[in-house]
Amino acid sequence: MAKCRLSLRFENPGVPVPAGDEIRGIVTVEADDDVTADALIVECRTRASGWGNTNVTSAGKDVIASGVRVSAGTSEEFPFAVRAPDGPLTFSGQLIQLDQLVRARADIAWTIDPKFEERYELARPARPVGSDRAPYTRIVRARRSWNRLRIGTLIVVGLALWLLPFPYSLLGAAVGLGLALLVGKNVIAARKLGDIAVALGATRVCAGEVVPVTIVIRPPEAVTIDRIVATIDCRESATRGSGSDRQTKSEELLSEETVLVDGGMLDPREPFTAETSVPIPVSDACSVSMGSNSITWKLTLRVAVPGWPDWTLSRELEVVPATPSEIGSAGVALPPR
Amino acid sequence: MPLPYARLGLRCNPFGTVPDDDVGQLAVTRLGAAGRWLEGGRRALQFLDPPGRGKTTHLLALRRTMPESAFVRARDLRVAAVSRRALLLDDAHLVAGWRRALCWTRAGAVALTTPRDLTRELRLFGFEVRTERPSAAWTPERLHAVVTRRVDAARLHHARGPAPDAATLDALYCRYGTDARATLDALYFDFQHREACAHGEV
Secondary structure (H helix, E strand, C coil): CCCEEEEEEECCCCCCEECCCEEEEEEEEEECCCEEEEEEEEEEEEEEEECCCCEEEEEEEEEEEEEEEECCCCEEEEEEEEECCCCCCCEECCCEEEEEEEEEEEECCCCCCCEEEEEECEECCCCCCCCCCCCEEEEECHHHHHHHHHHHHHHHHHHHHHCCCCCCHHHHHHHHHHHHHHHCHHHHHHHHHCEEEEEECCCEEECCCEEEEEEEEECCCCEEECEEEEEEEEEEEEEECCHHHCEEEEEEEEEEEEEEECCEEECCCCCEEEEEEEECCCCCCCCEEECCEEEEEEEEEEEECCCCCCEEEEEEEEEECCCCCCCCCCCCCCCCC | CCCCCHHHCECCCCCCCCCHHHHHHHCCCCCCCHHHHHCCCCEEEEEECCCCCCHHHHHHHHHHHCCCCEEEEHHHCCHHHCCCCCEEEECHHHCCHHHHHHHHHHCCCEEEEECCCCHHHHHHCCCEEEEECHHHHCCHHHHHHHHHHHHHHHECCCCCCCCCCHHHHHHHHHHHCCCHHHHHHHHHHHHHHHHHHHCCCC
């Protein structure tokens, strides 16, 4: 049993702390008996809890005092100053609650270390934080993908024919073909749309900023499109239990659509280019992946062709808490046929 | 914007998933002297019920009364590490039969959770078996006690937190019966709704 109690109070209790700023406060050690602690440690922690299992990560710790001696019946105060993490911000969703905590711990030999933790609100940073924008480019060659799909389908059909004498082989072939079509949906779509190039100006963005999106399509023949849409989705997902008792739930936090092109005819003679800036909605839900709890942002591009499967491309975005700043435009060009 | 749940006088949603270390503290059980009974020789206590009835909660509560025991989940079980001290095995039915047999030969006393009755198997290895069904003790009063304890544990300092009224709890009991997990889930989402309302989001 520990011989002392710890408590912690912030210099400005109740005032949100901007991400990356310093948190100041005082740790009080109250001793019931003479106590000597090897160290008094203050640690910034992020806790994800709620419907799913609880996960805690440490965002760094500081030893604020060493060789602490407190006499019985007295108390001593130790001021501290630690740097708050850059994220994630304090957040409460449907399944996940993200809390930022400062934990004080006295390292006492041969006893369970007494601890005390206090929550604080981590708010958007006051100063712009430089971030690596991590642009993304993808070029899809329709002919090459189509050939691959044809080979795959031929293998499945060949296998089905070979297994024909066996019971349930037709069912297996039907399932195989269904899977091939599902996997090859984009390839079938690209058969009509031709080569497609996509560029995202950034995959690591701040909430409130925009992601420049460029799509270039070079159809083999004239093709009518319904629309080209970019969708931003944010989902929280939590898992509880383990093993066979594991359950995962996910909830959509937001979903916003930006229309790049609303119908039209694509001319095979020259590549068709559509550009737009997709805004990332302002939200405290930043990208987080903490064991059983995660918040994911995804940008999905969809090219809808009437009477034909849609061509889609999804890319996960890393949304970080930061003040808005400008991002350069995304440029992409198709290589020669 | 205040911290999540601060407007409700709480630190967090009281009905979220509780870490293993705190489950025993928040559990409302009538284990009585089960811990002492287990220590009395080659004895096995099985918590037998379908999923979501509180078997693991009972096992974790038992762990608090038996600090010398070893609590292990089926997926983390290492047969070589099983010793003569009491083994508290969660989801015993998920362990392969031959590994279970090795555990039963090595362990001195066993407490386990399972939705499948393992009495015959345990007797075969010389255990005196006692079976507990947590769902049998799940009454509206027990539900009320669990809710009160959870809300108290989540209370922010000395604030007065909201608590579901008896009529709501009775209605939940009528709806979900002994399925404690489904009941606590319903309460979790009810509190999420309250939190959203407190923030003016609904």
